[in-house]
Amino acid sequence: MIFATPTSHFLTCGSAEGLTRPNAQDAARLVAGIGNVNLLSINAVLPPGCRFTAPTALPQGALVPAVHCAITSELPGEVISAGIAVAYPLDPAQSALVMDYSAPGHKEVIEAIVRRLAEEGLRARGLEIREIRSLAVQHRVEKIGSAVAALVLWQD
Numbered sequence: 001m002i003f004a005t006p007t008s009h010f011l012t013c014g015s016a017e018g019l020t021r022p023n024a025q026d027a028a029r030l031v032a033g034i035g036n037v038n039l040l041s042i043n044a045v046l047p048p049g050c051r052f053t054a055p056t057a058l059p060q061g062a063l064v065p066a067v068h069c070a071i072t073s074e075l076p077g078e079v080i081s082a083g084i085a086v087a088y089p090l091d092p093a094q095s096a097l098v099m100d101y102s103a104p105g106h107k108e109v110i111e112a113i114v115r116r117l118a119e120e121g122l123r124a125r126g127l128e129i130r131e132i133r134s135l136a137v138q139h140r141v142e143k144i145g146s147a148v149a150a151l152v153l154w155q156d
Contacts, residue, residue, distance in 0.1 A: 011084055
């Protein structure tokens with residue numbers, strides 16, 4: 001195994017404008033507190049017992065596993081949103097499931113969609129739901145805007 005199994009996780013999100021699409025995404029990641037780390041995209045499963053924490057300051061340059069999504073737009077006035085949700089099973093010996101979703105639209109709609117995705121995914125595994133946690137952000141584009149949402153895994 002290359003990495004130790006993460007023991008904690010947190011949700012974060014951010015939005016921002018930038019001079020280019022990559023700069024807008026980078027600025028949104030900075031707002032979310034994940035702009036100075038190397039995000040490693042992972043599948044949407046949390047290890048059993050991985051505890052939820054408040055967002056943590058991460059060491060610069062760290063390799064950080066995360067489930068994340070982003071949306072970027074160059075259409076002035078457009079509302080864009082990104083959301084993340086995690087569905088925790090009733091049985092703590094089972095893995096929790098993470099879903100992400102981003103699209104044009106208001107954050108309340110995007111958050112409702114991503115919560116339904118997490119709920120359906122856990123039910124598809126035959127597991128009862130104990131709790132769903134979610135977070136979303138929206139951004140009204142001025143010139144070039146981006147919104148990002150992530151679930152970050154970390155080792156305490």
